[in-house]
Amino acid sequence: MPxxxxxxxxxxxxxxxxxxxxxxxxxxxxxxxxxxxxxxVETPVLVAAGGADARGAGSPASGTAAGGAARSGKAKSxxxxxxxxxxxxxxxxxxxxxxxxxxxxxxxxxxxxxxANLYEFAMVGTLLIMAVYLxxxxxxxxxxxxxxxxxxxxxxxxxxxxxxxxxxxxxxxxLKSVWLVIHVFVASLSTALFALxxxxxxxxxxxxxxxxxxxDGVENAGPGFLRTLPNTVRLENMAYHFTVxxxxxxxxxLIAGSIWAQDAWGRYWGFDVKETWTFIIWVLYAGYIHARAxxxxxxxxxxxxxxxxxxxxxxxxxxxxxxFKGLHAxxxxx
Numbered sequence: 001m002p003x004x005x006x007x008x009x010x011x012x013x014x015x016x017x018x019x020x021x022x023x024x025x026x027x028x029x030x031x032x033x034x035x036x037x038x039x040x041v042e043t044p045v046l047v048a049a050g051g052a053d054a055r056g057a058g059s060p061a062s063g064t065a066a067g068g069a070a071r072s073g074k075a076k077s078x079x080x081x082x083x084x085x086x087x088x089x090x091x092x093x094x095x096x097x098x099x100x101x102x103x104x105x106x107x108x109x110x111x112x113x114x115x116a117n118l119y120e121f122a123m124v125g126t127l128l129i130m131a132v133y134l135x136x137x138x139x140x141x142x143x144x145x146x147x148x149x150x151x152x153x154x155x156x157x158x159x160x161x162x163x164x165x166x167x168x169x170x171x172x173x174x175l176k177s178v179w180l181v182i183h184v185f186v187a188s189l190s191t192a193l194f195a196l197x198x199x200x201x202x203x204x205x206x207x208x209x210x211x212x213x214x215x216d217g218v219e220n221a222g223p224g225f226l227r228t229l230p231n232t233v234r235l236e237n238m239a240y241h242f243t244v245x246x247x248x249x250x251x252x253x254l255i256a257g258s259i260w261a262q263d264a265w266g267r268y269w270g271f272d273v274k275e276t277w278t279f280i281i282w283v284l285y286a287g288y289i290h291a292r293a294x295x296x297x298x299x300x301x302x303x304x305x306x307x308x309x310x311x312x313x314x315x316x317x318x319x320x321x322x323x324f325k326g327l328h329a330x331x332x333x334x
Contacts, residue, residue, distance in 0.1 A: 004109035005168055012102035012123065012161055018095035019130075019154045025088035026146035032084060033144070034224030085143040089134075092150055096130050099157075103127055110168045115184045116175055118321050122160030124185070125317070126153045128192040136196065140238075144229055148199045159318075179260035187253040191313055193246030194285075198310035200239035201303040208232045208300055236299070239306055240292055247285045254282055277316045284309040 103123050107114035115124045133149045136142055171180075207229055210222035229235065257278060258268040269275060288305040291297035 004105045008102045008105040008109060011098045011105065015095045015098035015102060016154060016158050016161065018091055018098060019150050022088045022091035022095055023147060023150040023154055025084045025091060026150055029082065029084035029088060029143065030147055030225045033228045085146065088146045088150065089137065089143060092130060092146065093134060096134060099127050099130065112171060113181050116171055116180065117166055119160055119164040119166055121184065121188070122156060122164060125188045125191055126157045128188045129153055129195045132192040132196060144225065145199045152195060177260060177263060179256055179263065183253060183256040183260055186249050186256065190246040190249035190253060193242045193249065194310050194313055197239040197242040197246065197306055200235050200242070201306040203229060204232050204235040204239060204303045205300060207235060232299070236302065243285060243306060244289060247289060250282055250285065254278055273320060277320050281309065281312045281316060284312055
């Protein structure tokens, strides 16, 4: 009979395969959106019709009558054009359930919370990225981000499963703390929110370029699926709101880490490489929020700051954790 860790590995690879199917379905949805005629273009609206955000979900950059549908709160997701998006979402939910099962069985096998090394942190971090995306879908139709979110999860989770796996081992002394539960979970949650903001910022840059080309009289400006997305202002506002919430959690992560460092090593701050990069990320997002609120820093400059911040998060996870040594070298890799 396989042990719990073997079951965890099997369900994890199953989740990756299902997420890959979700990525393909979402990619077909974008292709279908690209081939839609102007008359077919509809604005993504709230799943829960009639809410306040349904009135402000934004109209497509092309300015079609879809804005009226958004204002009325009547989603038309039942049209054949969105069938691949619904399939992608269904597969994402199924993959998340396998993913959750894998994470729980890993935790039961270890007899502790399953985020004590790089492999486990990748499991939990990607689990929360997909969870936040699916929860947001219950309020706002962000299925146009499905290709990015599912693709990101497949890449990160697949890389972790293939390269970062380590057998279950007991915790080292500094990790035997309640702060392991709090600090790492909150950091993972803030990363999930930053991931959504990053995806929206990328879409904002693409939409901004399309809107400029349309203003210059260029036809067929950019990928056709951009016609089904909200305008740049709406995309930027959503990215900003996700970033603000993520920044609050990241600030708590920084504070909690300092308290944990005092408990474990007798000092609140020591410029360890991991501590330094956590602070750099905090500064980048603080700068983004400040610049976004300052006249002249809206639009593409703020989008690039959001992208830079998330790039630093990925660097912190994939490079600092693997190649830099320090007091936080708990990747589990030899």
